Amino acid sequence: MDKLNFARLALAFLLGLAAAPAVLAQAAAPGGAVPQMTEDKLQELRKDAGSFEKMYRTGRKVADFCSHCHGQSGQSTKTDVPNLAGQNTGYALAQLQKFTDGKRINSFCGPLMKKLSSDEKLAVAIYYTNQEVTSRPATDPAMASRGKAVYEKNCFKCHGTGGYGDEKYARIAGQQPEYLMTSIRRYKEGSAARSDEKMMKQTRSLTEDDMKALVMYIGSLK
Ligand code: HEC
Ligand code: HEC
Known part of the structure; x- marks a missing residue:
């Protein structure tokens, strides 16, 4: 069995999806946009500490699987895998939706996100984005x-x-x-894996040295 199939099975097992297919009657939303239902639910949860906490705990369970790459606390241990700790919940949900809809392409994350129900996506986004992120000091202050x-x-x-x-x-x-560099470069080059009009405009005129300097600076921000 290849790695990806194994991962899918393992995830289905972990989440109990094999026995109970995810129920997903959702209002249609444009590709890559967070369904209104999910957004509404997030707003509701923010007003109800008890339900929020319950969702957070579900998210922690889902994160057991993601933690192989993103770390249990959302602090990635690999420089090419993004931290999810401290990320904005709305933004994280939008990216999960983009992976699901094929608007952002990653051979692992795409198939994986299709396996998650909308509640599981919401739960794991809530869990991860409410962790604390640590930064690293810049190794080259001039840069x-x-x-x-x-x-x-x-x-x-x-x-x-x-x-x-x-x-x-x-x-x-x-x-x-490394993740920052890849992301900036993709926007600049209008990569099929991930593009965005706003970011393309912002990165178009950046030189290689600008990008290296930006990565050094942004990575060191706390
Ligand atoms: C095999 C490693 C791996 C696993 C397991 C994994 N991810 Fe990822 N994830 C990545 C990589 C690599 C990227 C960056 C992909 C890219 O930009 O091409 C990413 C990107 C993301 C992003 C976008 C972050 C951003 O800043 O835009 C989110 C959100 C995310 N993953 C959530 C999850 C969740 C939730 C799970 C578990 C259900 C999960 N990932 C499991 C490797 C993984
Ligand atoms: C006009 C608004 C705007 C400006 C200005 C802007 N960005 Fe962005 N940026 C965005 C949007 C929107 C996204 C998300 C696009 C997507 O969904 O892929 C993004 C995404 C990113 C990401 C990916 C984040 C992640 O977690 O994957 C990086 C890195 C980034 N921007 C860096 C920069 C840098 C560096 C600059 C300045 C050179 C910049 N941005 C200026 C709007 C902007």
Whole structure:
């Protein structure tokens, strides 16, 4: 059995999906957009501490599987795998939906996300994004200060001065360096795996050195 099939089976087993197929009567939403039902539910949960806590615990269970790559606390141990800790819940949900709808392509995450019900996606997003992220100090302060200058010219407009983003925009502060580099490069090149019009515009004129400097700076933000 190849790795991916094994992973699918293991996940189905973990979540009990093999016995009970996920029930998923959802309102249609445009590809990549978080279904309104899920957004509404997130808003409701935020007003009800008890239900939120229950969802969080379900999310922790789902995360047992994801933790092989993203870490149990959402702090990835691999520099090419994104941290999910401290990420914005709305943004994380939107990305899970993009993987599900094929708007963002990853041979592992795509098939995986299709196996999760909308509640499981919501639960795991709530769990992971409510963990604390740790950053690493810049190893090259001169490069980081160049990165800061580039960042403060443009990037802060959507990702915020501290790199925290908001419900719609990714938190990028403290993100894993290799993952940051791959992501920025993909936007710049309009990659089929992941593209975004706004980000393409922002990255178009970045040089290789700008990108390295940005990664050094953003990764060191706390
Ligand atoms: C085999 C390793 C692996 C496993 C297991 C895994 N992921 Fe991922 N995940 C990745 C990688 C690698 C990426 C980056 C993909 C890319 O950009 O091409 C990613 C990306 C993501 C993103 C987007 C993050 C961002 O900043 O945009 C989310 C959200 C996510 N994964 C959630 C999950 C959840 C939830 C699970 C468990 C159900 C999971 N992943 C399991 C490796 C994994
Ligand atoms: C006009 C708003 C805007 C500006 C300005 C902007 N971004 Fe983004 N950024 C976005 C959006 C929207 C996304 C999510 C796109 C998607 O879904 O793939 C994103 C995603 C990202 C990601 C991927 C995050 C993740 O977790 O996978 C990185 C890294 C990033 N931006 C870096 C930058 C950098 C560096 C700059 C400055 C050069 C910048 N952004 C400027 C809107 C913006």
